[in-house]
Amino acid sequence: MSHPSVETIKRESRRLRGTLLDGLQDATTGSLGFEDQRTIKFHGSYQQDDRDLRDERRRQKLEPAHQFMIRIRAPGGVFTPQQWLGLDAIATTHANHSLRVTTRQTFQIHGVIKRDLKATMAAINAATMDTISACGDVNRNVLGASNPLQSRLHAQVHDWAERLSAHFKPATRAYYEIWLDEEKVAESGVEVEPIYGDAYLPRKFKIAVAVPPYNDVDVFANDLGLIAILDGRGELAGFNVAIGGGMGASHGIKEHYPRAANVIGFVTPEQVFAIAEAAITVQRDLGDREERKHARFKYTIDDHGSDKIVSMMEERAGFKLAAAHPYRFEHNGDRFGWVEGEDGRWHLTLSLPSGRIADFPDGRPLLTGLREIAKVHQGEFRMTANQNVIIAGVPASERTRIDALVVQYALDRENNAGTAIARSAVACVALPTCALAMAEAERYLPTFLAVIEPLLGKHGLREQPIVLRISGCPNGCSRPYLAEIALIGRAPGRYNLFLGGDHRGMRLNTLVGDNITEAQIVATLDPLLGRYASEREVGEHFGDFLHRVGVVALPPYPTHALVSASEGTTRGQRQPGGST
Numbered sequence: 052m053s054h055p056s057v058e059t060i061k062r063e064s065r066r067l068r069g070t071l072l073d074g075l076q077d078a079t080t081g082s083l084g085f086e087d088q089r090t091i092k093f094h095g096s097y098q099q100d101d102r103d104l105r106d107e108r109r110r111q112k113l114e115p116a117h118q119f120m121i122r123i124r125a126p127g128g129v130f131t132p133q134q135w136l137g138l139d140a141i142a143t144t145h146a147n148h149s150l151r152v153t154t155r156q157t158f159q160i161h162g163v164i165k166r167d168l169k170a171t172m173a174a175i176n177a178a179t180m181d182t183i184s185a186c187g188d189v190n191r192n193v194l195g196a197s198n199p200l201q202s203r204l205h206a207q208v209h210d211w212a213e214r215l216s217a218h219f220k221p222a223t224r225a226y227y228e229i230w231l232d233e234e235k236v237a238e239s240g241v242e243v244e245p246i247y248g249d250a251y252l253p254r255k256f257k258i259a260v261a262v263p264p265y266n267d268v269d270v271f272a273n274d275l276g277l278i279a280i281l282d283g284r285g286e287l288a289g290f291n292v293a294i295g296g297g298m299g300a301s302h303g304i305k306e307h308y309p310r311a312a313n314v315i316g317f318v319t320p321e322q323v324f325a326i327a328e329a330a331i332t333v334q335r336d337l338g339d340r341e342e343r344k345h346a347r348f349k350y351t352i353d354d355h356g357s358d359k360i361v362s363m364m365e366e367r368a369g370f371k372l373a374a375a376h377p378y379r380f381e382h383n384g385d386r387f388g389w390v391e392g393e394d395g396r397w398h399l400t401l402s403l404p405s406g407r408i409a410d411f412p413d414g415r416p417l418l419t420g421l422r423e424i425a426k427v428h429q430g431e432f433r434m435t436a437n438q439n440v441i442i443a444g445v446p447a448s449e450r451t452r453i454d455a456l457v458v459q460y461a462l463d464r465e466n467n468a469g470t471a472i473a474r475s476a477v478a479c480v481a482l483p484t485c486a487l488a489m490a491e492a493e494r495y496l497p498t499f500l501a502v503i504e505p506l507l508g509k510h511g512l513r514e515q516p517i518v519l520r521i522s523g524c525p526n527g528c529s530r531p532y533l534a535e536i537a538l539i540g541r542a543p544g545r546y547n548l549f550l551g552g553d554h555r556g557m558r559l560n561t562l563v564g565d566n567i568t569e570a571q572i573v574a575t576l577d578p579l580l581g582r583y584a585s586e587r588e589v590g591e592h593f594g595d596f597l598h599r600v601g602v603v604a605l606p607p608y609p610t611h612a613l614v615s616a617s618e619g620t621t622r623g624q625r626q627p628g629g630s631t
């Protein structure tokens with residue numbers, strides 16, 4: 052049976068209602084129908100099945116072990132201790148006893164079965180959170196720099212993330228009707244979607260707000276990036292605007308490529324909403340609605356030309372962009388341990404294993420430990436886009452108590468043991484829940500670290516920060532194409548090895564090993580790390596070194612790699628190749 056296209060489903064969904072209410076009530080299957088599986092994404096949930104159990108269930112002629120992933124909308128990644136406790140209770144009551152910090156600063160909960168979905172959504176709302184447009188062809192969770200040092204600026208950036216998220220939330224009341232039993236609007240399904248229109252966007256759209264010198268949100272991986280520019284007094288003067296970032300690619304299909312966003316100009320704070328809305332509506336109107344794989348803003352920009360897209364954005368926004376301001380990024384990682392914010396409060400960044408918070412059988416009761424912290428913590432929790440957590444806003448007098456809990460529950464194991472590469476490594480979820488995974492990522496990271504760390508030790512590089520990212524498939528949820536070393540799943544136990552991204556998330560890396568095994572990856576990396584250890588210049592990072600000595604060049608697709616962090620670049624300008 053052929054299914055309708057996603058475009059048809061969206062248009063005919065009566066503003067994202069579809070037949071979801073009926074589908075949820077059908078007790079004969081743990082699955083939703085094809086259309087409802089598409090519609091539910093806009094409500095922040097994906098139908099999945101436990102892939103570890105697939106073969107066995109097939110042998111037993113059972114339907115797959117259907118379950119749902121739920122993603123919270125959390126602009127800027129800030130949660131109160133009460134919200135944390137609410138999520139913890141949901142994870143232990145309705146889900147798989149774990150919380151998963153994502154690369155977009157929020158939580159995913161896995162393993163919710165269909166008959167529990169509604170109760171879980173209601174519990175999320177009761178804990179003062181929602182999941183609206185956490186997935187689907189709309190604006191997704193807005194990232195906001197989580198750098199804890201500049202507390203005042205952080206608050207402002209968080210506010211921007213909140214406001215942008217609220218502004219681009221779909222207008223439909225479907226979510227409230229379906230999950231919270233709110234009364235149906237008079238003519239249910241005909242609400243006006245002033246920004247999205249009848250068919251929403253051709254594809255997902257992502258916004259991030261970065262505050263130099265930290266690019267912890269990987270601003271260039273977003274459809275729309277806002278780079279905060281401060282005036283001479285340290286006040287927010289406005290934002291440089293970058294467009295067309297995206298990571299998704301396909302193995303062997305050159306038309307599907309990752310792209311680093313290009314900087315097109317500068318806007319004042321008053322102009323932000325107009326330019327963001329212009330970008331989104333240009334993509335709404337020009338984006339490819341025939342081929343979903345080619346439907347992201349990055350392809351719209353490359354197909355029509357950056358100049359045309361920028362002109363259209365300016366026309367719709369009603370002003371011309373000013374020239375981009377100079378800015379400089381230092382790195383795209385998190386800073387671990389305690390730091391004092393300018394408000395005199397303290398912030399503790401803890402490295403989490405691929406963002407997974409569970410009570411691990413090896414003696415790391417991370418879920419319990421963070422629950423105990425949430426019970427006494429008076430500040431907030433901030434998720435980072437590198438899947439880590441900041442226990443933020445701790446009064447000096449409370450530090451000892453938090454430290455004691457951190458030690459008691461082994462929350463410092465990732466931070467104290469291991470190498471700099473391990474602390475900052477990012478791996479996507481992949482197996483067993485992700486339907487698209489071709490190889491392990493989150494579950495493989497510890498194994499890979501166990502082979503790479505001795506190599507780093509051998510070459511005296513244990514404390515050298517190197518950006519390592521693993522994705523289970525070329526969709527790139529760990530933003531691997533911006534890493535200095537990236538493994539991208541091809542098949543069980545086999546990866547594509549990419550090298551040469553930079554430590555600031557400003558240059559795409561290049562394929563150096565196609566469909567190779569762990570042994571081949573190690574054999575490739577060992578001599579390169581050795582050369583790096585002996586030939587690097589002072590302060591030179593691994594990816595930059597590989598470019599300088601000619602081991603890698605820029606990739607063959609239009610990279611738009613930004614090679615000079617100190618240059619504000621102008622609209623439409625293709626970035627030259629070369630290394631920093």
Ligand code: SRM
Pocket residue numbers: 097099120122152153154155156157158159185191192254257269272296297298299300347406438478479480481484485486487526527528529530
């Ligand atoms: Fe992603 C699809 C997980 C961040 C690019 N992503 C998926 C799905 C929903 C698989 C699916 O479609 O069936 C994954 C669910 C796995 C699971 O079992 O939970 C999934 N993506 C994730 C998360 C949880 C990865 C993580 O380990 O943290 C991240 C959740 C973010 C969030 O909270 O909103 C996540 N995904 C990203 C990022 C990184 C980012 O946004 O900064 C990217 C690359 C940036 C980009 O969008 O280009 C990303 N995910 C994709 C793509 C490729 C999209 C494309 O246009 O090419 C897919 C596939 C798709 O949409 O068809 C995808």
Ligand code: SF4
Pocket residue numbers: 479480481482485486487488489492522523524525526527528529
């Ligand atoms: Fe799944 Fe691929 Fe994303 Fe990993 S990169 S979570 S395998 S879609």
